[in-house]
Amino acid sequence: MKATAIAHPIQGIVKYHGMRDAQQRLPYHDSISVCTAPSHSKTTVEFSMDNEDNTYLIDGEEVEGSARDRLDRIVEEVRERSDAPHAVYGVRMESENSFPTNVGLGSSSSGFAAIATALAEAAELDATLGELSAIARRGSASAARSVTGGYSHLRAGLNDQDCRSHRIDSEIAEDHKIVVGLVPSYKDTDDAHEEAVESHMFQARMAHIHEQIAECRDALRKDDFDRVFELAEHDSLSLAATTMTGPEGWVYWSPKTLQIFAAVRELREEDDIPVYFSTDTGASVYVNTTEEHVDEVEEAVADCGVQTAVWEVGGPARILKEEEQALF
Incomplete structure (x- = not known):
């Protein structure tokens, strides 16, 4: 099954610094940010029996190294939560950014938020934005806030129930x-x-x-x-x-x-x-x-x-x- 999602990157307002757990991406303290539009990451994913392994492409280039490891962690988390039979198949992901990356404009936040959202849809998860934020956090803690959008607060914690993002409404x-x-x-x-x-x-x-x-x-x-x-x-x-x-x-x-x-x-x-x-x-x-x-x-x-x-x-x-x- 295939799905496409879009997410906006974040500007940190009160930023987190340092990771208590690099695997689960658990920050030492809370953080607040604002999503910026129309800048965005658009991501398409597909679970298919034709995929022998997971393949990840960002702006046409295959992802390797630590970024691939973080994408794998998101995929595995979605698989564990899903009852859909096709979720066991390999994943193909293609993502593109509408703005420059690796220059301090939050591309990791929107990228990981978009893939988590698309994967959850493709795996037929009935997840709230808060639950999706905990999944996306495995790629980047800032991605949790990109999931919930607007002005969002990521609370520090040692589990997915505590360390997730919440929207703060403001005029x-x-x-x-x-x-x-x-x-x-x-x-x-x-x-x-x-x-x-x-x-x-x-x-x-x-x-x-x-x-x-x-x-x-x-x-x-x-x-x-x-x-x-x-x-x-x-x-x-x-x-x-x-x-x-x-x-x-x-x-x-x-x-x-x-x-x-x-x-x-x-x-x-x-x-x-x-x-x-x-x-x-x-x-x-x-x-x-x-x-x-x-x-x-x-x-x-x-x-x-x-x-x-x-x-x-x-x-x-x-x-x-x-x-x-x-x-x-």
């Missing part, structure tokens, strides 16, 4: 615009997660992260745009400090990244525009603002000499209808 979604400043620079998030706990900043981050989560949830509930994205900006600096003080001293930012930071602060401090920068593990920058100011903000980011795009808040992962073009 700021209607006015929230995200200007992306694309700064190409290959990165490997797993390297940063593996050594996070060895940074002398890690325990300091753990000490304040629970208050950050509570503040962010409250700000979202009260539709307080400035408070949400002031938190996102400060959390980006905290994440980078922890990453840069690990054993390898990873520095993901580039001069263009810092130039965008300066442009954002100038808009906010001199022109009184509600605008805040945010980064995940990478050099590219999310610039959060409102619809009223988005054109001015995009112009300022583009003046830094980078490619830009304007995104908005995306919804949950979903199954596409047959006429919406499967990949094979």
